[in-house]
Amino acid sequence: MTRLHVISAATRPTSSGRPLAQWVTEQARAHGGFEVTPVDLAEIALPFLDEPEYASTGNYAHQHTRDWSALVDSADAFVFVLPMYNAGFTAPFKNAIDFLYREWAGKPVGIVSYSGGPSGGAPAAEMLKPVLNRVGLLPAERSIAIPGVPGLIGPEGFRAPEGLVGELTGVLDDVATLAAQRAAEPAAV
Numbered sequence: 144m145t146r147l148h149v150i151s152a153a154t155r156p157t158s159s160g161r162p163l164a165q166w167v168t169e170q171a172r173a174h175g176g177f178e179v180t181p182v183d184l185a186e187i188a189l190p191f192l193d194e195p196e197y198a199s200t201g202n203y204a205h206q207h208t209r210d211w212s213a214l215v216d217s218a219d220a221f222v223f224v225l226p227m228y229n230a231g232f233t234a235p236f237k238n239a240i241d242f243l244y245r246e247w248a249g250k251p252v253g254i255v256s257y258s259g260g261p262s263g264g265a266p267a268a269e270m271l272k273p274v275l276n277r278v279g280l281l282p283a284e285r286s287i288a289i290p291g292v293p294g295l296i297g298p299e300g301f302r303a304p305e306g307l308v309g310e311l312t313g314v315l316d317d318v319a320t321l322a323a324q325r326a327a328e329p330a331a332v
């Protein structure tokens with residue numbers, strides 16, 4: 144079964160991404176074929192990158208890096224639930240990516256971006272693509288951009304607009320396909 148980590152990239156205590164990521168996690172569990180682990184970047188609470196050596200060496204001086212490495216390493220695939228701040232992705236998320244290197248490589252990722260305004264965070268997702276490419280992550284062909292997310296959060300959690308379940312299913316299908324292709328490849332020696 145594909146081990147899928149749903150990473151909520153926001154760190155604000157009042158993040159509207161948290162209930163959204165919870166909804167994505169539930170949908171991924173319902174999709175089938177995934178063993179889903181929710182990951183909240185606020186709980187991971189990484190400092191700014193403080194490793195003396197490049198991540199590509201895999202030599203980590205700090206326990207927080209070793210813990211983050213083990214968590215990311217244990218995934219076969221990801222969904223990133225990604226807010227847009229000032230027309231881009233967030234600094235804490237870029238920092239969390241930069242902490243590691245090989246742990247990301249060759250793994251599929253589905254992008255669910257969101258924003259307060261009408262873009263749904265699509266510019267942040269676009270800005271992230273070269274970063275994903277650099278660390279060897281494989282973005283799914285389909286992605287989702289959800290506008291006006293703060294207005295979709297109620298006491299019962301995230302209220303998915305009509306059609307969003309289908310769109311997310313498409314992203315999860317793409318991730319599952321890429322993960323199956325990766326699993327079928329001979330292991331690198």
Ligand SMILES: Cc1cc2nc3c(=O)[nH]c(=O)nc-3n(C[C@H](O)[C@H](O)[C@H](O)COP(=O)(O)O)c2cc1C
Nearest residue numbers: 153155158159160226227228229230258259260293
């Ligand atoms: C620092 C900051 C900058 C933002 N910049 C934008 C923006 O450029 N465009 C937009 O549509 N929304 C913007 N927003 C609104 C967020 O996209 C929206 O509130 C989203 O829900 C934030 O995610 P979070 O609640 O998980 O932190 C910004 C919010 C913050 C905190």
